[in-house]
Amino acid sequence: MADIGYLLIVLGLAAAVYSMVTSVYGVSARRPALVLSGRNAALVAAGLTVGAALMMEFLLLTHDFNVRYVAETTQLGQSLYLTITALWGAQAGSLLFWSTILAGYTISVILVTRNQHRDLLPWATSVLMLTLAFFLTVLVFLRNPFERLTFIPADGTGLNPLLQHGGMMIHPPNLYMGFVGFTVPFAFAMAALITGRLDDTWIRTTRIWTMIAWTFLSMGVLLGGRWAYDVLGWGGYWGWDPVENASLLPWLTATAFIHSVMVQERKGMLKIWNMILIVATYGLVIFGTFLTRSGVISSVHAFALSNLGPMFLGFLTLVLLMAVGLIIYRRDLLRSKNQVESLVSREASFLLNNMLMVGVCFAVLWGTIFPMISEIFTGDKITVGPPFFNKTVGPIFALTMLVMGFIPLIGWGGATTEKFLRHLIRPAIATGIGALALFLLGVHQVYALIGFSLCLFTGYTTVSEFVNGTIARRRATGENPFQALVNLIQRNRRRYGGYLVHIAVVFIGLGIVGSQFYKQEVTQALSPGESMQIGDYTLTYLGLQQDSDLVKQDLYGQLMVSQGGQQVGVISPQQEFFTAANQVMTIPAIRSTPKEDLYVIVAGIDTQSNSLTFTAHINPLVMWIWLGGVLLILGTIIAAWPAARREPAPVTEAVAERASTRI
Amino acid sequence: MDSITTNEEFSAPHEAVVEARPIWRRWLWPGVGLGIVLVFLGLLTLGLRTAGVPGPQAGQPAPDFSLTLFDGKPLSLRQDLAGKVVVVNFWASWCTPCRDEAKLLEQTWQDYRNKGVVFVGINYVDTEPEARAYIQEYHNTYPNGPDLGSKISHQYRVQGVPETFVIDKQGNIVGLPAAGTSSQTPKFTGPVTANQLAALLDQLTQAP
Numbered sequence: 001m002a003d004i005g006y007l008l009i010v011l012g013l014a015a016a017v018y019s020m021v022t023s024v025y026g027v028s029a030r031r032p033a034l035v036l037s038g039r040n041a042a043l044v045a046a047g048l049t050v051g052a053a054l055m056m057e058f059l060l061l062t063h064d065f066n067v068r069y070v071a072e073t074t075q076l077g078q079s080l081y082l083t084i085t086a087l088w089g090a091q092a093g094s095l096l097f098w099s100t101i102l103a104g105y106t107i108s109v110i111l112v113t114r115n116q117h118r119d120l121l122p123w124a125t126s127v128l129m130l131t132l133a134f135f136l137t138v139l140v141f142l143r144n145p146f147e148r149l150t151f152i153p154a155d156g157t158g159l160n161p162l163l164q165h166g167g168m169m170i171h172p173p174n175l176y177m178g179f180v181g182f183t184v185p186f187a188f189a190m191a192a193l194i195t196g197r198l199d200d201t202w203i204r205t206t207r208i209w210t211m212i213a214w215t216f217l218s219m220g221v222l223l224g225g226r227w228a229y230d231v232l233g234w235g236g237y238w239g240w241d242p243v244e245n246a247s248l249l250p251w252l253t254a255t256a257f258i259h260s261v262m263v264q265e266r267k268g269m270l271k272i273w274n275m276i277l278i279v280a281t282y283g284l285v286i287f288g289t290f291l292t293r294s295g296v297i298s299s300v301h302a303f304a305l306s307n308l309g310p311m312f313l314g315f316l317t318l319v320l321l322m323a324v325g326l327i328i329y330r331r332d333l334l335r336s337k338n339q340v341e342s343l344v345s346r347e348a349s350f351l352l353n354n355m356l357m358v359g360v361c362f363a364v365l366w367g368t369i370f371p372m373i374s375e376i377f378t379g380d381k382i383t384v385g386p387p388f389f390n391k392t393v394g395p396i397f398a399l400t401m402l403v404m405g406f407i408p409l410i411g412w413g414g415a416t417t418e419k420f421l422r423h424l425i426r427p428a429i430a431t432g433i434g435a436l437a438l439f440l441l442g443v444h445q446v447y448a449l450i451g452f453s454l455c456l457f458t459g460y461t462t463v464s465e466f467v468n469g470t471i472a473r474r475r476a477t478g479e480n481p482f483q484a485l486v487n488l489i490q491r492n493r494r495r496y497g498g499y500l501v502h503i504a505v506v507f508i509g510l511g512i513v514g515s516q517f518y519k520q521e522v523t524q525a526l527s528p529g530e531s532m533q534i535g536d537y538t539l540t541y542l543g544l545q546q547d548s549d550l551v552k553q554d555l556y557g558q559l560m561v562s563q564g565g566q567q568v569g570v571i572s573p574q575q576e577f578f579t580a581a582n583q584v585m586t587i588p589a590i591r592s593t594p595k596e597d598l599y600v601i602v603a604g605i606d607t608q609s610n611s612l613t614f615t616a617h618i619n620p621l622v623m624w625i626w627l628g629g630v631l632l633i634l635g636t637i638i639a640a641w642p643a644a645r646r647e648p649a650p651v652t653e654a655v656a657e658r659a660s661t662r663i
Numbered sequence: 664m665d666s667i668t669t670n671e672e673f674s675a676p677h678e679a680v681v682e683a684r685p686i687w688r689r690w691l692w693p694g695v696g697l698g699i700v701l702v703f704l705g706l707l708t709l710g711l712r713t714a715g716v717p718g719p720q721a722g723q724p725a726p727d728f729s730l731t732l733f734d735g736k737p738l739s740l741r742q743d744l745a746g747k748v749v750v751v752n753f754w755a756s757w758c759t760p761c762r763d764e765a766k767l768l769e770q771t772w773q774d775y776r777n778k779g780v781v782f783v784g785i786n787y788v789d790t791e792p793e794a795r796a797y798i799q800e801y802h803n804t805y806p807n808g809p810d811l812g813s814k815i816s817h818q819y820r821v822q823g824v825p826e827t828f829v830i831d832k833q834g835n836i837v838g839l840p841a842a843g844t845s846s847q848t849p850k851f852t853g854p855v856t857a858n859q860l861a862a863l864l865d866q867l868t869q870a871p
Contacts, residue, residue: 276696290707309711317704324700328693372710553757575788577757604811605790 002067005055005146009096012048013136015041020129027122035122039110042125045132046103053100056093056145060086066152069093069145075158077550082159085168088176089159091293091308092145097172098289099135101180106132109184109209117205123191124184131183134315142308158551158578164585167227175220175247179285181213182250185257186282186323189275193326198271198333203261211640214258215633217251222629231587235521235599235617237625240389245368246288249361253281256357263347266412269336272327273354279323280361286316291368344420346412349403356400363392390516394447398454401509404502405458408465427464431457451513459506462499469496489638497639504635507628514596514621523603525613534616537598538562541612542570553577557602557612561591573600573614596620719819721838721847725749725830726818730785732808733795738783741834748780748867749830750860753816755786756793758824764854765801771860772805778868779832785810787824819850827851831867839863 019041026034056069060083065071073086073093088097106128113121139145159168185206192202224244225237238244257277263270290312327334367388409423434456435449443449466485473484489496524532526541533539538561545556556572571589578585591598597619604613719726729739740749752768754761772782784807786794791809798807810816819828828850829837838847851859 287707313704313707313711316707320700320704324697328697331693369706369710373706376706376709577788605788 002146008052015045016129016133020126023122023126046106049103068147071156075156088172092143120191124187127187127190171223178217184209189278215636240386250281250284252357252361256354259350271334360396401454408461427460448517455509497635500635504628504632507624511621511625515619518620520618523615527611535618573602597622721849728815730808750782751828753826755789755824756797761825
């Protein structure tokens with residue numbers, strides 16, 4: 001069976017290469033039959049890749065330990081979902097998984113686009129196939145996931161304990177869906193550059209794919225934070241680890257991209273800029289995979305050191321030089337005909353948002369590769385810690401929040417400064433009152449106060465959009481408030497979905513500011529019956545519980561939690577000893593409320609008898625980060641949902657804009 | 664919009680619009696863009712050549728640590744063991760492979776303790792009674808202490824137990840031949856064997 005799997009990827013590679021060559025030759029020589037053949041070959045290549053992944057799943061589920069990959073990532077007694085997720089649990093499988101997602105996107109794009117864009121599609125297909133062929137080449141020649149052992153082990157070694165968590169089911173697939181998804185807009189961008197069809201067709205065609213990729217990437221980043229928070233036991237959700245950064249980098253450029261394409265669609269500006277952003281996004285995706293697989297940067301996430309680095313760097317070089325070369329070649333066609341008319345306009349603020357996003361991207365990229373650069377020039381690997389990132393990225397994100405707050409106050413094309421200032425009065429006063437209230441409530445740290453105030457400001461202006469729009473609609477149609485709100489959103493999904501995402505970002509901002517500036521931590525050793533204090537919580541150690549299965553041994557330290565004298569429940573932070581891997585995992589217990597999280601871990605089992613050392617954290621407002629995540633997905637779905645039948649954006653949007661903004 | 668940008672001018676860039684500008688202006692931004700990309704790729708290439716393994720490196724100074732031993736005495740690598748060859752062994756009582764090397768470690772320590780070699784046992788994520796019982800069972804007499812908060816094992820990027828690092832007289836991590844390659848690894852992963860350790864210690868104690 002394993003040999004069949006290998007055969008599938010070999011055939012897939014052949015079909016991908018055939019498709020690439022035929023598509024390019026067919027469209028250049030204007031031979032539609034060849035173009036069609038190339039398209040069908042792409043479907044075949046994609047189908048074979050999916051088949052190979054299914055074959056791998058079959059081998060995993062049947063515990064075919066003769067296959068090296070199966071033996072190294074699964075073991076008897078491992079739960080079903082972990083066995084399924086082992087597909088992306090280690091190097092070779094994750095590359096196969098990546099190819100499979102790309103195959104899925106390829107099939108969807110070809111089927112959805114079908115007979116439209118006859119000029120762009122063959123080129124886009126060949127770029128997709130180039131990427132697929134690259135990954136299949138790695139699989140066929142360097143990392144065969146179907147490699148067999150010379151013997152059949154009785155049992156496998158099991159998945160890396162860090163990966164044995166429910167998040168494994170959803171975090172990596174989300175991240176990969178996001179990462180790989182950007183191949184589609186990139187492919188169409190390349191097609192547009194090659195054919196010289198540089199109007200916004202490529203952007204409109206790929207809008208839905210860009211939004212899908214962006215949503216998955218956002219979810220992937222947030223779920224990664226959630227996973228770290230739930231599993232790693234250091235009380236944080238973001239550690240500026242190189243691999244976390246690798247997932248954030250394309251998110252930043254992609255966020256800039258989905259804003260600046262709106263400027264191109266409306267004003268015909270920023271064409272070069274959009275090209276650069278999509279190339280940067282795709283380049284950063286490949287860079288991220290390079291980073292995790294080359295050993296250039298050490299990280300808890302990195303795959304075992306491997307010889308894949310040069311391959312990925314080669315591919316990155318090829319892709320970047322091709323893209324940059326094409327942009328330079330077409331730069332005169334990419335010149336825009338309009339200029340930003342006013343600094344107080346939506347396009348100007350989008351441009352500013354872009355600058356800020358790219359600024360954050362540079363800062364994070366610099367911090368991420370700094371250890372490597374310092375090693376090249378000084379011989380020492382100097383790692384840049386969270387303080388660097390917090391100091392550089394924090395202020396830029398704060399500015400981004402401010403710009404986001406201005407957006408609803410500014411229309412397209414520009415307003416006068418006077419008008420803008422007039423609209424600014426109310427939100428400014430509301431923010432001022434809010435900030436004063438926070439100060440009186442005990443928020444005395446300047447940066448925290450600034451952070452919260454910015455969140456308040458943006459929250460106020462954005463929510464006002466919904467309120468004013470609903471009121472205006474009610475006046476015009478006489479609908480009840482709820483109906484009016486629903487119709488308001490439905491009439492202009494893109495705009496209000498976007499605002500919902502902005503509100504989600506406000507939530508996430510609140511969570512980050514709260515947990516960054518007001519976290520508390522207490523560590524104490526407790527014998528049964530003793531208690532410790534943190535904030536207004538009292539934690540009383542009840543005793544130790546043990547539990548074991550085939551894969552691991554669990555130790556639970558049970559704690560009674562009281563808050564202000566009231567018993568509120570028992571929590572059990574635990575340590576898991578993974579026998580096969582000789583590894584220990586610290587699993588925190590978390591009691592989550594909108595105000596704060598109580599987060600407790602077993603830090604040590606270090607003294608005589610039953611005494612355990614506990615570390616308790618209070619992380620204020622963290623729940624809002626996850627709530628923001630849910631709202632962000634909802635908002636993006638609303639914004640990206642294709643408008644049915646109705647002729648969408650331009651007309652209705654302009655009307656609604658006039659109706660609901662006061663500009 | 665963009666009526667001019669259709670297929671007709673499939674290949675020729677639009678010279679006419681910009682002919683007035685001097686050539687260096689025309690190539691300034693493309694040059695800068697291409698330059699940035701090339702520098703970035705160049706750095707990555709250099710980085711790839713010097714790509715390191717995570718954690719302490721062979722030949723690099725060993726991360727300093729201090730711990731309180733099971734007998735209550737403090738021990739610090741830099742302060743107390745400077746100028747000596749140090750064998751740092753990470754172990755745990757729940758770890759089966761550790762038991763394979765426990766006797767050997769004690770034996771080797773006895774053989775080399777008068778030749779300027781110190782063994783340090785670092786007890787990784789363990790319960791104290793079990794750890795003490797283990798030490799008694801194998802009659803381990805070299806300095807041994809718990810790694811409270813897993814600080815030391817984190818510094819050394821311990822991935823599992825047992826792992827053994829060897830530090831030379833200059834305080835650097837000794838590189839060990841890695842199986843199947845020409846490169847060096849900074850540690851023994853899994854139980855050490857008598858020959859490996861003795862050969863290495865002979866060589867290190869004789870070195871200046």
